Each structure stands twice: as structure tokens, then as C-alpha cells.
Amino acid sequence: MTTQVVITGVGAVSCLGTGADALWRGLLAGGGSPAPVPEPHMNMRATTMYLVPEPHPDEPKELGHVPLGIGPRFGVAAAREAVADAGLDDTRSLPVVMGVEMGNALVHEQQRAATGDIGRWTPLMVTASAVAAALGSTAANTSVGNACSAGGYALTSAMDMIRAGETDVVLVGGAEAATRVGMGGFDRLGAADPVRCRPFDHRRSGTLFGDGAAVVVLESAERAAARGATPYAELAGGAWSCDAHHPTAPDPSGTQIVRCMREALADAGATTESVGAVLPHGTGTPLNDLVESTALRTVFGDACDRLPLLALKGSIGHTAGAAGVFAAVVAALAVRRGQVPPNPPTEQDPACAVYLPQGSAVPLERPSVLVNAYAFGGNNASFLVRGVRA
Known part of the structure; x- marks a missing residue:
């Protein structure tokens, strides 16, 4: 028997506010809107993001000699909420896995803009370590960095850790903040929408980033019950695939993302008929x-007309790297509350x-949500969040 892995705590910091409840309420109300990024030298087509409202967390300020920006601080804030929500009293041996792009x-950009030099070199991928240090954990911490599917890979990696018996509890999340380099890269690729992020809209012309953090506590069902x-x-269940078709563009055939969804369902022992919603x-x-x-x-057939x-x-x-974990938080809340929030107004x-x-939430008729997370290089992850089996 495969060890059952459950979600016992959630935390979030997003453009809709601080806390998972703020995220859920904001989604029910129609979602957020992009705002200008308050950074200099924004010489690009799209200069807005879905930004976390101020005040931002101001702690922790550093990790050793490394000054911490708001991205790692968002991660710490969401982690503390998830730990409290799960009721974990002792986090000293809690492994941490974070998806971060x-x-x-x-911090590097601000230092270079201010002085022309970053001073003493510091690594970019410090979020997992910062979260672990803030929680007092001396267990392993892991940073997963394969672009925008990092959160999905982090979740399924943590699930595998529990299934393999390496641990019976993992804190897993993702955290990101605004950066000119990240925004500028998408701008130069012509992949940034200057208006808003408009998935599946006929007017869509690219993506638009948001910052924040999402974190969940995963446990074996046995430990949670005890x-x-x-x-x-x-x-x-979950699955990975890679089409390796192009450095940035997905394979037009969709073969590997079809495979990924089907293998995630198979890993969960689920059928397409059991899925009540999809977070694409x-x-x-x-x-x-x-x-x-x-x-x-291809996967769901004509059921797509009503799924x-x-x-x-x-x-x-x-x-970005937090997207898959944000989707996991929302999927878990949807399963618990039995409804799917609406999409913003879309000219499909x-x-x-x-x-x-659109307009209002709809019932989640079957307590099972499939989540997809994809990335440059053809990195694909899919996973299934569903009601807990008796």
C-alpha cells in the first residue's frame, strides 16, 4: 500500500492579502489587479505586476551575512502560517522543500542600482534555508529551481519523501518577489502582457507576474491521525514529464503534458470521471x-464542456516558482469548501x-482537483488533490 499523504496546514501571501483566508476571499470576489512595480529602470513594455499590498514583512532581515529581500520574507510569513494552521508545536526536525525561481x-538588483556593485557575493537561492532557520529546523532543506514548474516539482518531491519513508512530515512551498531581470527577460521574449494576465482570452498577449508565497504542510495520514x-x-498522486521541444515554447503536440496528466491520475488511482475541477x-x-x-x-474529452x-x-x-503551490493551497481549500472560485471576466x-x-463560484461536484504546472524547457508536473479517503 502506498502511504497516504495529506495536507494539514496552508499559508499564503498574495496580491489579495496576507493569509490563506484572504486568498480565498479575494478569489471569490473576482481576484486582484496589476499595479506598477515601484522599482527604477523599468524600461520595458510591461511594468506592472500583481503585487502583495504593503506593509511587507520586515523580518528576517538576514541569514548569516546574506541580506534577505521580500521574496524570502514572504516565504517565512507563509511558512509560519502553515505551521500554525497545522498545529505543529515542534519544527526542529521539519524538512523544508521550496520551489523558487x-x-x-x-536584493542583488537593488544593491547594484544603488552602488554599481553587489558587494560581497551572496547566493540567490536562500529561501529554503531562510524558512528553515526561521522555524528553527535543523533538518534537510531543499531548493527546487526548475523555473515555473518548480512548485509542482517541490510538492511531488515532498510527497515522494513521505511515501519512501524518509520522513512523515514536510513543509513545502514557493516564494517569489518582483525583479527587473525576471520581468525584463519576459519582456524581451515578447511574452509579457502589458494589460493583465488573461488566460484563455482571445486578447491574451503574454503572461504577467505576481509575487508572494504559498506553503503547505504535508504529512502521512497515519501521523496526522495520531x-x-x-x-x-x-x-x-503526481507525475512529471519533459518534452524538451524548445527552450521556452511548449511542444505544440501536447504529447508530454497529456502523458503527465494521465500518469498523475494513474498514480492517484483516479479516473477522469472522478475529477471535479482543474487548475490549469x-x-x-x-x-x-x-x-x-x-x-x-484529449484527456477529458467532451467532459471539458462542463468540467x-x-x-x-x-x-x-x-x-513563477510558487505557482504550483498556490494552486495546491487553492485546490485544498476548494476540496474542503466544496466550491470552485470564479475566473475574472474573460472574453474566451x-x-x-x-x-x-465566471461571475460566481460553482459547486465542486466531485472532491478532486487536478493541477498542472509547466515551465521553460518543457518541464511538466501534474498532481491530484482530493478529499481524504476514509
Whole structure:
């Protein structure tokens, strides 16, 4: 028997506010809006993001000699919420796995802008270490950095750690902050939408980033039951694939993302008929949305006409390495509360033949949510969040 892995705590910091409840309420209200990035030298087409409202967390300020920017601080804030939500009293032996793309890059940029030099070199990928240190953990901490699917890979890696018996509890999350380098890269690629993130909309012209952090506590069901914890949901299965078609563009055939979804369902022992909703990757880039919607129809067939999709990035922006964990938090809340929040107003592209509920939440008729997280280089991850089995 495969060890059952459950979600017992959630935490979030997003453009919709601080806390997982703020995230959920904001989604029900229609999501957030982009705002100008308060950084100099924004000489690019798209200069806005879905930004976490101030005041930002001001602790921890450093890790050893490394000054910490707001990205790692978002991660610490969300981690503390998730730990408290799960009711974990002792975090000294709690492993930490974080999906992070740009990490502490904002600190480097600000130092270089101010002085022309970054001074003493410091690493970018310090978020997992910062979270572990803030929680007093001396267990292993791992940073997963394979671009925008990092959160999905972090979650499924942590799930495998529990299944393999390496541990019975893991803190897993993702955290990102605004960076000119990250935004400028997408701008030069022509992949940034200057208006908003508009997944599956016929007007979409690229993605638009959001900052913040999302964290979950994963436990074996046996450990959770022994300490009297009430799980939100089960992380029932997951899968990875890589199409390696192009450095940035997805394979137009969608073969490997179809494979990824099907293998995630198989790993969970689930069928397409048991899935009640999908949180797609849905970046708002023209090719990605077309390929993903076509792949969804390959997997789910005509059920796509009535299977609710929540394109989360339309509400909170593309949170890069944290995106998969944000989706996991929302999926867990959807399973617990039995509903799927609405998408922001969308003028749907008829070529993207999927069901995007708008205006108000819809019932989650089957307590099972499939999540997709994709990235440059063809890195794909899918996982299933569902109601806890008796």
C-alpha cells in the first residue's frame, strides 16, 4: 500500500492579502489587479505586476551575512502560517522543500542600482534555508529551481519523501518577489502582457507576474491521525514529464503534458470521471493556453464542456516558482469548501474549448482537483488533490 499523504496546514501571501483566508476571499470576489512595480529602470513594455499590498514583512532581515529581500520574507510569513494552521508545536526536525525561481535576486538588483556593485557575493537561492532557520529546523532543506514548474516539482518531491519513508512530515512551498531581470527577460521574449494576465482570452498577449508565497504542510495520514489533525485534503498522486521541444515554447503536440496528466491520475488511482475541477497552468501566453486546452480535451474529452477550470494566474498573476503551490493551497481549500472560485471576466478564445466559470463560484461536484504546472524547457508536473479517503 502506498502511504497516504495529506495536507494539514496552508499559508499564503498574495496580491489579495496576507493569509490563506484572504486568498480565498479575494478569489471569490473576482481576484486582484496589476499595479506598477515601484522599482527604477523599468524600461520595458510591461511594468506592472500583481503585487502583495504593503506593509511587507520586515523580518528576517538576514541569514548569516546574506541580506534577505521580500521574496524570502514572504516565504517565512507563509511558512509560519502553515505551521500554525497545522498545529505543529515542534519544527526542529521539519524538512523544508521550496520551489523558487528568482529567489533573492531583488536584493542583488537593488544593491547594484544603488552602488554599481553587489558587494560581497551572496547566493540567490536562500529561501529554503531562510524558512528553515526561521522555524528553527535543523533538518534537510531543499531548493527546487526548475523555473515555473518548480512548485509542482517541490510538492511531488515532498510527497515522494513521505511515501519512501524518509520522513512523515514536510513543509513545502514557493516564494517569489518582483525583479527587473525576471520581468525584463519576459519582456524581451515578447511574452509579457502589458494589460493583465488573461488566460484563455482571445486578447491574451503574454503572461504577467505576481509575487508572494504559498506553503503547505504535508504529512502521512497515519501521523496526522495520531496527533488528531484534521486534513484539508489528500495529495493523492503526481507525475512529471519533459518534452524538451524548445527552450521556452511548449511542444505544440501536447504529447508530454497529456502523458503527465494521465500518469498523475494513474498514480492517484483516479479516473477522469472522478475529477471535479482543474487548475490549469494557464499562463495567458498564446501558444501555452491553446496547447493546454487541446491537451485537456484529449484527456477529458467532451467532459471539458462542463468540467470547471480556474485559471488562477488571471486572479493573482503568474507567481513563477510558487505557482504550483498556490494552486495546491487553492485546490485544498476548494476540496474542503466544496466550491470552485470564479475566473475574472474573460472574453474566451473559441479555440480554447474549456469551461471557465465566471461571475460566481460553482459547486465542486466531485472532491478532486487536478493541477498542472509547466515551465521553460518543457518541464511538466501534474498532481491530484482530493478529499481524504476514509
